[in-house]
Amino acid sequence: MIALRSRAIVTPSGPLDGYLTIAGDRIHRVGPASDAPASAIDLGTRVLVPGFVDMHNHGGGGAWVTSGRTCDIRRALDAHLTSGTTGIVVSLMSRPFDELVDQLHAVAEVASLDEYNDRVLGVHLEGPFLSPERSGAQPKRHFAMPDVANVRRLLDVAPGLVRMVTLAPELAGAWELIDVLRSEGVVVALGHSAASAEEAVAAYRRGATVATHLWNGMAPIQSRAPGLAGASIANPNVVLELVADGVHIHETNIRMVFDAASADRVAFVTDAAAVAGLPAGEYEVHSSRIAVRDAAFDAETDELLGSTMTMAVAFRRAVREYGLDLAQAATSTSSTPARAIGVRSDRGAIEAGMLADLVVLDSSSLTVEAVVASGDVVSGTLPNH
């Protein structure tokens, strides 16, 4: 049994000067420092947070998860794991249905491997039922109208694999699709949409529960037209995804969200492109050129493709730039996304019984020093270990 002691174990009720023990792949006990076993590894002032859960991620380490190749999916998962993301919802984009079937098979194959089983939390289909008016970096030519038969083909690839679908609720047939997805236990998210507030309210009533990258891929809030963004913020049952890399959303809008909604409703996501985690420069990935600056851009058109961030950066920015405390930052990088996708019974917090997915952070720089996944140290080292 491993025991870890730290002055700042970030539990749901706040930082604890305490210890935790790990038995097998689970957290066995969490308690005050006075009860720590003598064998406990002393992390000193290092901060211990729950492994990050990223519910919206397209790639990293130079690989897209959408290539259909298992080696690329593994490379992206490995890159994000090194920076503390112990659970990822693999996000696919709008493609022809046959191609999506192939991509789903590739994800299923990786998820079946022991090494990745606990790391892959399912697939997020970001499309193809999206609005051409709010396409963002999504390829409009592959957009489709809601189509239950083709969705069933995707759901049939592997039971439970498709965890979430982002759709534009104003499209004809969207409501029937929401009904089908909900009856299959799939989380419905609204995004890449020109929906009015009224259309969004109706879709949330119908069973949607998540706003996909709030502020991006939707109309801005206007005095008489709050739109999908306003309807999402105003609904206490909706989880709000934020790409808080300093490029996608103005800082004021992020602070406004936290004034309106607690960390329990906000999920930081990376929406990461293949180049996430790579230093600034130009990269060739699958015969397209991507420029990395403060985000990922198409090197030819300069169009914003996605973020280059990791969840560790999201955590650090939450504390440094947006003034969240450690418990709030841990909630929005782990607990809230875990709850939004229905895996909160196993992860998202440092509590007895949870999967032992942990990140050790330097107390001043908040950079990742070590990562524990399912009870094993998978990156970095623990002191004297």
Ligand SMILES: [Zn+2]
């Ligand atoms: Zn995305």
